[in-house]
Amino acid sequence: MIYFELFYSFFKIGLFTFGGGYAMIPLLEKELIENKKWLTNDELLEIMSIAQMTPGTIAINAATFVGYREKGFLGGLFTTAGVIAPSYLVITIIYHLFSHSFEHPIAQKAFMGARACIVALIGHSVWKMFKGSVTDKYGLGIFIIACVLLFAFNIHPILLIVTGAVLGLALYVFFPKQLKDLLK
Amino acid sequence: MEAFSLEALKVYAELYLVFCKIGFFSFGGGLAMVPLFVVEFQKQGWMTADQFFDVLSLAQMTPGAIAVNSATFVGNEAGMAVGGRLGGIIGGVFATAGLATPSVVCIIALSEILKKLKTNKFKQAFFFGIKPVTIALILFAGWKIAETTFFEEGFSEIHWTSIILCLIVGVVLKFYEKKVHPIALIIVCSVIGIFIF
Structure with missing residues (x-):
């Protein structure tokens, strides 16, 4: 059943996302693009773009978007419930059974190992997205500007997204000729 | 049952509404929500800033989105204070559902707009x-x-x-x-x- 499939895919993704919404990207790529073929690489990047400029957490936004696109309102509910359920279960169990603490040395060590793996997974996803979607020198220019603003000036993500949107509209809609002559 | 007393029901409703508000006014992912969390929890008397930073480190170590994990934890804490263990479990559901509601509403609205603009x-x-x-x-x-x-x-x-x-x-x-x-x-x-x- 498709609704169960949607729920289960996002349950798995939620269960293995450590360190915030962006850490789910490698899992989304494997599940949704390679295994289920629900999305293409470029669509996933579009969804992540939308997810981060919409209010709410990125993980829930991305889940709702994919579910709604596949199977309408009910689809969106099932993917959202799927991505939330592992969080709810794990935290509720820890809260009631382990008296609020999760700082067991073995858990800490396992977590360190998982994080090292996640860094590699995210790096790999970034490289694939970069190759697939930054196809000309204007895209590359926007990417470099964004990196400088983020890494050197720690600018707020929303300001950065606005900057990207303004540059995109300026280059492709409002002043395509003038700007491209200028940048030649 | 104390978990269904009037006082407990009031807390569940509050949890839902506060997390709805937090979800609606946070842009740019989980950690962007932290200041909103702290302000709201102190206002409601659910948790001090210090207690919340402990929750945050737990939320970062457990699977799932940081904001969802924090919401579930705080919902359990606030619910348990008025309705015992069952109250905590119910409180967690309301807090988490509250956090997800703005996402679901905004994303569905945006999806419809994007569909209309297909090749714009x-x-x-x-x-x-x-x-x-x-x-x-x-x-x-x-x-x-x-x-x-x-x-x-x-x-x-x-x-x-x-x-x-x-x-x-x-x-x-x-x-x-x-x-x-x-x-x-x-x-x-x-x-x-x-x-x-």
Whole structure:
């Protein structure tokens, strides 16, 4: 059943996302693009773009978007419930059974190992997205500007997204000729 | 049953509404919500800022989005105060559902708008500008995780074992990308972590 499939895919993704919404990207790529073929690489990047400029957490936004696109309102509910359920279960169990603490040395060590793996997974996803979607020198220019603003000036993500949107509209809609002559 | 007393029901409703509000006014992901969390919890008397920072470190170590984890925890805490264990479990549901509601509403509205604009040139230019920014943000998120995994506070110490483990995973991904599932890699690395750290 498709609704169960949607729920289960996002349950798995939620269960293995450590360190915030962006850490789910490698899992989304494997599940949704390679295994289920629900999305293409470029669509996933579009969804992540939308997810981060919409209010709410990125993980829930991305889940709702994919579910709604596949199977309408009910689809969106099932993917959202799927991505939330592992969080709810794990935290509720820890809260009631382990008296609020999760700082067991073995858990800490396992977590360190998982994080090292996640860094590699995210790096790999970034490289694939970069190759697939930054196809000309204007895209590359926007990417470099964004990196400088983020890494050197720690600018707020929303300001950065606005900057990207303004540059995109300026280059492709409002002043395509003038700007491209200028940048030649 | 105290979990269904009038007082408890009032707390559940409050949890739902407060988390709805937090979800609606936070942009740019989980950690952007932290200041909103702290202000609201103090106002409601659910938790002090210090208690919340403990919750936050737990939320970062457990699976799932940081904001969802924090919401579930705070819902349990506030619910348990008025309705015992069952109250906590119910409170967690209301808090988490509250956090998800604005996402669901906004994303569905936006999906409909985007459908109408399928081949609009403004939309195409907009995404052309935003996609490289998104990639930069994902890179930055990866760097933030790398920073705390590979280095001690303020780069005073380098964890070479973590860096080597990460590089090995990178090599595996380069050559066997299609054959391995990221979940399998995460599990294997967690087990390796228990032995090498």
